[in-house]
Amino acid sequence: xxxxxxxxxxxxxxxxxxxxxxxxxxxxxxxxxxxxxxxxxxxxxxxxxxxxxxxxxxxxxxxxxxxxxxxxxxxxxxxxxxxxxxxxxxxxxxxxxxxxxxxxxxxxxxxxxxxxxxxxxxxxxxxxxxxxxxxxxxxxxxxxxxxxxxxxxxxxxxxxxxxxxxxxxxxxxxxxxxxxxxxxxxxxxxxxxxxxxxxxxxxxxxxxxxxxxxxxxxxxxxxxxxxxxxxxxxxxxxxxxxxxxxxxxxxxxxxxxxxxxxxxxxxxxxxxxxxxxxxxxxxxxxxxxxxxxxxxxxxxxxxxxxxxxxxxxxxxxxxxxxxxxxxxxxxxxxxxxxxxxxxxxxxxxxxxxxxxxxxxxxxxxxxxxxxxxxxxxxxxxxxxxxxxxxxxxxxxxxxxxxxxxxxxxxxxxxxxxxxxxxxxxxxxxxxxxxxxxxxxxxxxxxxxxxxxxxxxxxxxxxxxxxxxxxxxxxx
Amino acid sequence: xxxxxxxxxxxxxxxxxxxxxxxxxxxxxxxxxxxxxxxxxxxxxxxxxxxxxxxxxxxxxxxxxxxxxxxxxxxxxxxxxxxxxxxxxxxxxxxxxxxxxx
Numbered sequence: 001x002x003x004x005x006x007x008x009x010x011x012x013x014x015x016x017x018x019x020x021x022x023x024x025x026x027x028x029x030x031x032x033x034x035x036x037x038x039x040x041x042x043x044x045x046x047x048x049x050x051x052x053x054x055x056x057x058x059x060x061x062x063x064x065x066x067x068x069x070x071x072x073x074x075x076x077x078x079x080x081x082x083x084x085x086x087x088x089x090x091x092x093x094x095x096x097x098x099x100x101x102x103x104x105x106x107x108x109x110x111x112x113x114x115x116x117x118x119x120x121x122x123x124x125x126x127x128x129x130x131x132x133x134x135x136x137x138x139x140x141x142x143x144x145x146x147x148x149x150x151x152x153x154x155x156x157x158x159x160x161x162x163x164x165x166x167x168x169x170x171x172x173x174x175x176x177x178x179x180x181x182x183x184x185x186x187x188x189x190x191x192x193x194x195x196x197x198x199x200x201x202x203x204x205x206x207x208x209x210x211x212x213x214x215x216x217x218x219x220x221x222x223x224x225x226x227x228x229x230x231x232x233x234x235x236x237x238x239x240x241x242x243x244x245x246x247x248x249x250x251x252x253x254x255x256x257x258x259x260x261x262x263x264x265x266x267x268x269x270x271x272x273x274x275x276x277x278x279x280x281x282x283x284x285x286x287x288x289x290x291x292x293x294x295x296x297x298x299x300x301x302x303x304x305x306x307x308x309x310x311x312x313x314x315x316x317x318x319x320x321x322x323x324x325x326x327x328x329x330x331x332x333x334x335x336x337x338x339x340x341x342x343x344x345x346x347x348x349x350x351x352x353x354x355x356x357x358x359x360x361x362x363x364x365x366x367x368x369x370x371x372x373x374x375x376x377x378x379x380x381x382x383x384x385x386x387x388x389x390x391x392x393x394x395x396x397x398x399x400x401x402x403x404x405x406x407x408x409x410x411x412x413x414x415x416x417x418x419x420x421x422x423x424x425x426x427x428x429x430x431x432x433x434x435x436x437x438x439x440x441x442x443x444x445x446x447x448x449x450x451x452x453x454x455x456x457x458x459x460x461x462x463x464x465x466x467x468x469x470x471x472x473x474x475x
Numbered sequence: 476x477x478x479x480x481x482x483x484x485x486x487x488x489x490x491x492x493x494x495x496x497x498x499x500x501x502x503x504x505x506x507x508x509x510x511x512x513x514x515x516x517x518x519x520x521x522x523x524x525x526x527x528x529x530x531x532x533x534x535x536x537x538x539x540x541x542x543x544x545x546x547x548x549x550x551x552x553x554x555x556x557x558x559x560x561x562x563x564x565x566x567x568x569x570x571x572x573x574x575x576x577x
Contacts, residue, residue, distance in 0.1 A: 094556040121550065186535035199534055225542035233536055296517035307494060312496070316569050318558035330572050331495070339497040347496060348509055351487070355510070368520050370530035375523070409509050410516055426534035445564040451535065 004215030006064040006158040006207070009364070010156035012386040013063030015105055019108045023156040030154060032131045034070045034145040035078045041065070045107045059105030061219050065159040066101055067151045070111040071118055072099045072203065073192040080117040082126040082144075085319045085341030095192020097161060097203050097220045104219035110148030111366065112160060116343045117310065118134035118168055120144045120277030121415040122405065125345040130402050133176060134352045134474040135441055139399040140193035142172030148206050149176040155475055159207045159216050162217040163193055165200045166298050167394075167419025170431040173206055174394035174444025177433045177471060179461075180206045181213045184452045188217075188229045195309040197302040200423040210432060210462040214238040217454070236454035239462035245278030248460055251387030253288045260417070261396045268435035268443040269393050272464065276391075279467045281460075285385045286390065289374045291421060295377065298420035299413055300356055300369035307353030310346065313338060313442045348409060377425040384450045392418050394444035407428045418446060428454050430461045433471045442471075482511040 007016045013371030021041070024033055029147040048062055056062050068074065073091035075098075080086045094102070101108060115125040123131040131146040133139040134154040141150040149172035153158050162169040166180040171181025181204045188203045195201060202281055205216035215238055252273065257266055269469025273283055293473045315321035315337030322336035342350070355366035383390055405412045422429035429446050434445035445464065449457035487507045491498050498506065533539065556562040561570035 090513055091556050092550055092557060184535070186538050228534060228541060229536045229538045231540075290523070293520055293523055296520050299513065300517055300520070308488075315560065316571055317555075321560035327572070330574050333572055334495040334496075335497040338495055342496075343554075344502070344505075347498075347502070348506055350494050350496065351490050351506060352510060352513060355490045355514075358490065358493060364521070365517065367530060368525060369517075369527035370532075371528040372520055372523050373531040374528050375525070413513075424531075448493075 003062045003064050004060055004212060005209070006061065006212055006215065010065060013048035014042065016063045016065050017041050017045040017107045017109060020157050026111055027151070027154050027156045029137070030132050030134060030150045031129050032113050032150040033067070034080055034082070034113050034147070036076050037108055037110060037199060037427060038073065039252040040074070040077060041107050041109045048105050048107070056105070060215060061101065062105035064106045064159060065157045066106045067110040067112045067148055067157045068098065068108055069114050069145050069148050069160070069162050071114060071163055071194040072097060072161060073194070074108060074111070077111060079111065079194070080128070081118070082114045082128060083341065083343065083346070085125040085313050086258065087320065089318055093192065096224045098191035098192065100220045101240045106219065109157060110151070112151055113146070114147055115144035116167055116346050117194065117306070118144040118163055118279070119306070119345050121167070121171060121350055121412050122400070122402070123147065124402060124406055127343055133399050135177065135399065135446050138401055139441070140175065140402050141398060142175035144168040145206065146172045149173055149178060149180070151223055152176070152178045152206050152208065155473065159205060159212060161203055161220070162206050162421065163201055163203050164283055165197045166302060166423050167205060167416045169204045170394050170417065170419050170444065170446060173431040174442065175399040177275055177442030177474065178206055178208055179210050179213045179410045179430065179432055180204065181217060181430045182357060182422060182428060183217060183454060184233065184428040187221050187233055187428070187452065187454070189227040189230050191224055191226040197305040198309060199305060200302055201329045204447050210430070210458060210465045211239055213430070220442040234454045236458065237461045238419045243459045243463045243466065244280060245276055245460070245463040245467065248276070248281040248389070248463065249387040250276055250281050251286035251383050253286050253291065253390070253392065254297055256288065256291055256392055258416070261393060262398065262437065263444050264437035265367060265396060265398065268437070269391070269445060272434040272468070273391060275467045276464055279463060284387050286387060288379045288383065290379050293372050294421045294424060295413060295417055296378055297369045298416065298424060299352070301367050301373060302425065303353030304350045304357050304366050307350045307351070307357060313341060319462050345409070373424045376421055380421070380425050380427060382449070388449070388456055390403045390448045392446050394418060398437045398439070398441035422448050427451055428457050432456055432461050432465055434468065436472070482507050482514065
């Protein structure tokens with residue numbers, strides 16, 4: 001393998017691109033792709049192939065086909081964020097991560113399906129229909145980056161980008177049996193990412209292996225003057241071939257595993273921890289006393305930010321505008337356009353966010369949530385004074401059936417119980433496949449590390465992955 | 476169902492108006508029930524002692540450096556108007572329903 005072990009050695013960019021385009025066509029039943037970017041992809045692949053060997057060798061992802069979540073802008077391509085609101089929106093510019101993938105020689109072949117504006121845990125909130133899980137098409141691939149996860153799991157592309165606001169990279173990675181990495185907040189530029197919760201959103205890679213994820217992250221990470229929350233962080237290292245778990249201190253919050261976690265998930269996590277111990281890691285009981293409050297905190301902060309971010313969709317500059325005749329003045333044009341463009345879950349979250357920021361409720365809800373957020377962050381800081389990484393399941397269950405939770409939004413929110421803390425505290429976290437449940441569905445182990453400790457996180461994850469051995473693929 | 480008392484039809488209409496959303500009767504009923512349930516759930520935060528705890532203001536230390544105030548190329552008027560339903564390229568303006576003298 002070459003190009004960061006993502007495509008076979010000796011493959012031309014055009015050949016890799018054509019293979020991916022053919023695989024996309026074959027995998028149409030997954031409904032994982034919203035737009036195939038074939039002309040852009042072929043042109044870029046030809047340009048990579050036209051380079052001389054020396055120049056091409058400098059490109060870390062030369063010829064690697066990549067799918068990007070459809071809330072990431074790529075100039076001249078449709079970018080819908082899974083919403084009817086942006087059904088016909090053509091990005092007038094490239095996201096920072098798209099510029100960086102292009103510069104690294106990667107070939108963007110598709111825009112992947114996702115929950116509308118990245119709001120959801122099952123991909124069922126997409127205006128363009130749900131994505132099917134390649135392990136069992138009657139089940140959800142998770143969300144909101146469900147299209148990206150399904151494409152990697154099905155082997156359509158070796159790598160994809162997702163975005164993670166409350167677990168939207170890690171939970172679908174867990175449900176689809178692949179690796180999903182949410183970098184530290186500030187590691188990757190959000191320029192050109194359609195905003196959901198700006199203090200929580202982070203773009204990251206989804207791949208088959210930890211080292212592949214590390215290579216993709218290396219290509220997209222780094223400060224960007226167009227996103228003031230990016231920082232000149234310490235660079236991180238892609239794990240070498242010889243990583244060891246010897247001496248790694250793994251924190252486990254036993255209290256979190258007690259309730260609401262499927263037995264198969266709990267057993268698989270215990271086996272993964274045992275594997276790490278066999279490799280030389282040590283386990284340490286830790287307390288995360290405010291973890292139980294992470295879901296309410298997250299849904300207050302995220303919806304408040306969403307209500308502000310989505311105010312821009314008013315039918316004036318871009319996005320759906322209601323037909324003349326459905327409104328009488330500017331104000332009713334806004335309301336008619338927004339109400340027709342947004343789906344039910346987006347409206348639900350905008351209303352919740354508007355409510356908790358409105359006069360008389362701000363103190364009780366939003367202000368309180370931002371204080372509890374500080375306590376959640378402090379819990380992790382305290383834990384990291386005695387351990388290197390924290391381990392827990394990525395999700396309390398394996399992939400649930402399509403339709404199973406759509407009528408109960410609160411139950412859907414609870415699927416994010418283990419993932420939202422990393423967003424609230426900005427920490428890097430990764431989901432690595434660790435086993436299958438009794439029905440043959442994948443389970444994910446989540447590791448979380450201190451801010452900007454991606455080197456440590458990736459070494460721990462790669463060390464576990466090596467000890468685990470090969471992981472099955474669907475079908 | 477006690478929580479429903481806290482999310483009356485008037486309340487949901489007030490919030491929808493703030494958010495520039497127009498709800499059908501069906502959505503209003505459904506969302507009213509959903510929001511009451513969700514707010515009831517998130518209200519458990521009230522029991523967490525937070526006296527003296529600062530609000531999370533910045534996620535990452537060292538962030539927030541502003542770039543220099545230097546002009547750089549940006550979207551052309553053509554590109555900026557390209558996604559609008561109604562725009563006038565010659566004047567470089569988006570068209571909206573009349574606001575003054577309506």
